[in-house]
Amino acid sequence: MSDKKHNDHLESYSRRLFAQRTSLMAGLVALGGGSYLLQPKGVWAADPIKVGIATDLTGPISWGGIPNANVAKMVIEEINKGGGLLGRPLQMILEDTATNEQLAVTKVRKLVTQDKVDVVFGGITSSMRNAIKDTIVNRGKTLYIYPQLYEGKECTPNLFCTGPSPAQQCDTFIPWLIKNGGKKFYLPSADYVWPHTLNEYAKKVIKKHGGEVIGEEYFPVDHTEYSATVNKIMTSGVNVVFNTTIPPGVGALFKQLHEAGFGKKGGRLACVYYDENALGITPANEIEGLATCLDYFSAINDPMGAKIFNNYKAQFGDKSRFCAGGGATGMWRGLMLWAEAVKEAKSVKRDAVAAALDHAKLKDGPGGGCEMVPGTRHLKMNMYIAVSKGGQYKVVESSKMVAPGECA
Numbered sequence: 001m002s003d004k005k006h007n008d009h010l011e012s013y014s015r016r017l018f019a020q021r022t023s024l025m026a027g028l029v030a031l032g033g034g035s036y037l038l039q040p041k042g043v044w045a046a047d048p049i050k051v052g053i054a055t056d057l058t059g060p061i062s063w064g065g066i067p068n069a070n071v072a073k074m075v076i077e078e079i080n081k082g083g084g085l086l087g088r089p090l091q092m093i094l095e096d097t098a099t100n101e102q103l104a105v106t107k108v109r110k111l112v113t114q115d116k117v118d119v120v121f122g123g124i125t126s127s128m129r130n131a132i133k134d135t136i137v138n139r140g141k142t143l144y145i146y147p148q149l150y151e152g153k154e155c156t157p158n159l160f161c162t163g164p165s166p167a168q169q170c171d172t173f174i175p176w177l178i179k180n181g182g183k184k185f186y187l188p189s190a191d192y193v194w195p196h197t198l199n200e201y202a203k204k205v206i207k208k209h210g211g212e213v214i215g216e217e218y219f220p221v222d223h224t225e226y227s228a229t230v231n232k233i234m235t236s237g238v239n240v241v242f243n244t245t246i247p248p249g250v251g252a253l254f255k256q257l258h259e260a261g262f263g264k265k266g267g268r269l270a271c272v273y274y275d276e277n278a279l280g281i282t283p284a285n286e287i288e289g290l291a292t293c294l295d296y297f298s299a300i301n302d303p304m305g306a307k308i309f310n311n312y313k314a315q316f317g318d319k320s321r322f323c324a325g326g327g328a329t330g331m332w333r334g335l336m337l338w339a340e341a342v343k344e345a346k347s348v349k350r351d352a353v354a355a356a357l358d359h360a361k362l363k364d365g366p367g368g369g370c371e372m373v374p375g376t377r378h379l380k381m382n383m384y385i386a387v388s389k390g391g392q393y394k395v396v397e398s399s400k401m402v403a404p405g406e407c408a
Helices: 003-025 062-081 101-114 126-139 166-170 173-180 193-208 227-235 250-260 303-316 328-345 350-357
Strands: 029-032 035-038 049-055 090-096 119-122 143-146 159-161 184-190 212-219 240-242 268-270 291-294 370-373 378-389 392-402
Touching: 003 062, 035 062, 049 062, 049 101, 062 090, 062 303, 062 328, 090 101, 101 119, 101 126, 119 328, 126 143, 126 193, 143 328, 143 350, 159 328, 159 378, 166 173, 166 193, 166 291, 166 378, 173 193, 173 240, 173 268, 173 291, 184 193, 184 227, 193 212, 212 227, 227 250, 268 291, 328 350, 328 370
Parallel strands: 049 090, 049 119, 119 143, 143 159, 184 212, 184 240, 240 268
Antiparallel strands: 029 035, 035 090, 291 378, 370 378, 378 392
16 A cells, blocks of 8 residues: 555544544533533432543544543433432533543543542553552542553552453463464564553463564554564564554554565464454555454444444444444443442442442443452453454454453
């Protein structure tokens, strides 16, 4: 693909993101400075329960943040239509963290000290979670629910994780990659906490199953020149590129690997955050055969997942889909589990809700049900391996109620 066509693809992708932000803002009151308010509809006799959402509506990670916010809006409106919680409506206060950790700290401080929210949901990258968690949980004495897949080892009290962990993504996926790709792995990575920690886990699983790591490199997230790395991959007999570079740099890496003929020579791309929205970052032919392992794909077509997917599509269209890698499924689970915990606790006070969340369960959801493993603040959930074919995912393997392996 020519540079012009590649740039045209990225411009088209940017236009889709802008359209999604416009769709999201319908019904929200702009407060200025990237702050928005979703007021409950109708007349209520009681004051609202305040739900803070902090996510990336702009910046390089907005492809994940926008559906995250869409899901929060959708679920909160559904809960309000059903009578709210404890006879009170939910009021959503949305902050754009703009893929900027310093700004995000200011935004969540506003949520907990000025807006006095009862819970905060959000954060996509692990560096973002680490930047904002102290302001929410320790200084702000507020419950925090983190919805995104991540690298594990987050055992902070009153911080619950509702996305997949390394054990859930790697323990079956890496043996599948060895069987369906080969034993020689290369790990190109973004230089922050998630890739470093996930790679340490992945390397142990690769070695356990007879694989070998040929190379491991770390780059700034906006790095775009990978010719030296691609040359190493192409000349050292690498079978699997286990990628943890992220936008905006990931598109350049995949383009350069494609142009070097990695896929045509039988190489397998793998990327555990690459959901259906991420497929739009890069032209389909450049990532044909890319494999991933996530907690939900629309191709599963499970009844509850299909219902949620269709409700989402009816409200927000199909330009930024309901999917797993940007935390949208974790946001849905987190909100629904929190709502069940509030009902059980008959309170929105942090300690009471956290105690109820510790054993919360959902019988169904996107990709199936889930349940909190007591004492760990992490979930058991179903996991699925999928492969990209012509710009769509085909599910090739599934595992039921996989344990998170965290904080036991």
